[in-house]
Amino acid sequence: MASLIEDFLEYLVVERACSNNTLVSYRNDLNQFDEHVNLTDVNQITSRHIDKYVKYLSHKGYLSTTKGRKLASVRSFVSYLHSEGFIENDPTELIPTPKRSQRLPKVLKLSDVKKLLQLPLHISSSPDAMRDAAMLQIAYASGLRVSEIIGLDVEDIDFTVGSVRCLGKGSKERMVPVHRIALDSIDRYVRRGRTTFKQQESKALFLNRRGTRLTRQGFWVIVKKYAKLIGLENSITPHTLRHSFATHLLEGGASIRHVQELLGHASISTTQIYTHLTVEFVRDQYDNAHPRA
Numbered sequence: 001m002a003s004l005i006e007d008f009l010e011y012l013v014v015e016r017a018c019s020n021n022t023l024v025s026y027r028n029d030l031n032q033f034d035e036h037v038n039l040t041d042v043n044q045i046t047s048r049h050i051d052k053y054v055k056y057l058s059h060k061g062y063l064s065t066t067k068g069r070k071l072a073s074v075r076s077f078v079s080y081l082h083s084e085g086f087i088e089n090d091p092t093e094l095i096p097t098p099k100r101s102q103r104l105p106k107v108l109k110l111s112d113v114k115k116l117l118q119l120p121l122h123i124s125s126s127p128d129a130m131r132d133a134a135m136l137q138i139a140y141a142s143g144l145r146v147s148e149i150i151g152l153d154v155e156d157i158d159f160t161v162g163s164v165r166c167l168g169k170g171s172k173e174r175m176v177p178v179h180r181i182a183l184d185s186i187d188r189y190v191r192r193g194r195t196t197f198k199q200q201e202s203k204a205l206f207l208n209r210r211g212t213r214l215t216r217q218g219f220w221v222i223v224k225k226y227a228k229l230i231g232l233e234n235s236i237t238p239h240t241l242r243h244s245f246a247t248h249l250l251e252g253g254a255s256i257r258h259v260q261e262l263l264g265h266a267s268i269s270t271t272q273i274y275t276h277l278t279v280e281f282v283r284d285q286y287d288n289a290h291p292r293a
Contacts, residue, residue, distance in 0.1 A: 130193030143245035
């Protein structure tokens with residue numbers, strides 16, 4: 001289980017931009033859980049193991065807040081294993097956990113998105129810059145998750161139809177439309193940039209300098225690099241372009257059901273958090289336009 005815990009911690013860094021303190025807490029909680037259940041196969045985890053772990057925490061005298069955090073860590077880990085296909089069933093689904101307040105995702109202004117997307121090829125015409133530009137363009141054009149972007153193969157891009165095929169959570173496949181600007185950027189990278197990275201046979205769309213598929217960590221390093229150059233390092237997370245994609249669509253009049261499908265959300269309640277952001281946008285428009293505001 002130790003290697004899967006490390007995979008999960010990397011996911012927390014890249015997909016959720018967790019702080020070092022949060023990672024330390026997750027690592028300690030999950031290592032403790034691993035030692036307690038002592039299983040060689042994660043598919044053996046059942047709700048009984050988790051119930052026994054909770055009783056063990058109570059026996060050890062942990063405060064209810066600490067027990068809640070440790071259970072939340074285990075639940076997040078097991079949910080990750082299920083969504084990534086490491087386990088067939090999620091035994092935590094029927095175990096209630098205290099509801100936590102949900103922070104609104106960070107979203108960029110349209111002007112900042114434009115600066116970020118144009119930056120790679122503005123400062124360089126290198127193969128790296130072509131790849132980075134294509135990657136940022138598709139992130140905002142499609143709203144894909146980081147794991148979905150780095151999981152793309154060249155054949156997943158349909159330049160004729162103008163769409164991308166991706167494999168989302170739970171191995172669910174979906175088709176997402178992509179506009180011409182992003183397609184042109186990807187085409188430029190594939191024809192002129194990707195060939196310089198390709199040292200071995202690889203289907204992956206986005207390659208690193210070793211010619212292998214770009215990792216989550218590699219994606220995050222690239223995004224942070226450009227965000228820092230235009231002063232957005234404190235305003236961006238690995239999924240900021242995905243959040244901006246969803247929010248800007250809703251602000252432009254797209255239906256929440258349509259946005260749900262594009263994002264690959266199983267439940268519309270997950271998508272509804274973006275409606276809070278559009279309410280703020282409408283309020284700003286009201287304050288700027290109303291003579292008595």
